[in-house]
Amino acid sequence: MVNLLNKKRQRTGNILTTFAIATFSLHLLVILLFIFQGLQIRQLSLRKPPNFVEMIDGKPVGAIDDLERSPEAIQQFVTKTMTSMFNWSGTLPPTSIEEVTKPQPDPGILVKTPVAGSKKVTTSSWVASFAISEDFRKGFLSAIAQMTPPEVFATYPNQAMSAQLVIKRVYPPKKIAPGKWRVGMVADLIQKKRIDNRSKITPFNKDLLVRAVDYYPYPQNDNSTDLQKAIYSNRADKLEIYEIRNLCLLDEYSNLTEEQLKQCTNRNKSGNFIR
Template identity: 80%
Template sequence: MVNLLKKRQRTGNILTTFAIATFSLHILVLLLFIFQGLEIRQLSLRKPPNFVQMIDGKPIAAADDLAREPETIRLFVSKTMTAMFNWSGNLPPTNFEEATKPKPDLGILVRTPSGGSQKVTTSSWVASFALSEDFRKGFVGAIAQITPPEVFSTNPNQGMSAQLVIKRVYPPKKIAPGKWRVGMVADLIQKKRGDDRRRITTFNKDLLVRAIDYFPYPLAENSTDLQKAIYSNRTEGLEIYEIRNLCLIDEYNNLNETQLKQCENSKKADPFIK
């Protein structure tokens, strides 16, 4: 009888130990799942590495999300403004055949500040995605107002073209973390194809640029040439968020904010000012 009681006690102790060990193991697995869940959540909330394009065109991960090379900023401004105001009347070529026989640009209809609708060139519309979204719509509408309808004419005697001739792009001046002011001195030359008559308009502007996060298009293989062109405007991790008149009353680097305001107030407001 005594031996039977000892056996029952020993069996009970083993079952109790097994139950406690199993329960402890379940608790451990639960804690492991909770830890993994928190890690996955942190990964999902973490910003992806910010790749910026260097002068040689190679993208690298930036140590500072707001850091950009000065020459990269200058090239970004030059490239964007050139694409915005070079109006040839033809679509940008995407292959060798289109380079030899360019397709006519039918233009893209946009809303103007006056409430009407006018056309901008396809290159201007694509380049406008290098602007901040709140500034882009009004700016594209302003470009539509100054784009001659003759740009879209297929008649060689009536058609017009335009080219932005950049004379100088000043070194970027940092105005805040991740924000720069870049001065540009240029001329917008509009030419009639039939008789080569030209109209030259001074285009001296202050462009406010800021660093942004760049997210590559998730379906690059299936994207169209137009989509690729639009997303290529964001690869430098920069955007233009305001354009003002450039003051040339003094050396650009010596101007302070008070002088800039005085210069801007002395000039007539134009459609390129935000």
């Protein structure tokens, strides 16, 4: 009888032990699954979103590699940025139908310059400058401020002046490194006196170095000002200009070697926009 009771106790103990081990194993498996799932979610949160910046007529054409951009997208970015930078109308870009018929005067934005203290740049130039790399932007804006005539901000018609960048050609981008391109631009900066339409034409032939940049989250529409939206529109292409040099026109642009470009840049160096 005693042996029978001992056997029953051993059997019950074995069942309880097996149940405890199985329960512990199941809990351990659940914990491991939670850890694995957490790691997967973290990887998803850190993953860069697909790059949809290949803009043709303002529409994305599909996801691409983080460092790749189409030649058309790069040329369009350069044209848009430089046109916005050097079109000085003396008025703010319209944000409503009323402002189209009655444009608001541009008060300008003060920028520090190394020579003349603080000078004004147009609001459109300041907004467009966010398409330029941060380390280059400050010096570039200073150079723009020194170029911008005070008459651009004049309220009297007999003093007012406007300017426009007329782009004649934008060369196809030449890849110089992964995610980096050199783009040549041939243009004229035309400044006009409004009272008599007298013009001053300055050749503006530049070599622009462009690179792909990382993702920038879209601002909340409800909480964003028109100025913030305009600034974001310059970053939405996921490109930025990080250097501007004088363009060498002594030979066929695409056939020049890096050494020839350096020699040409040294011969034509004017100090403007050269890092």
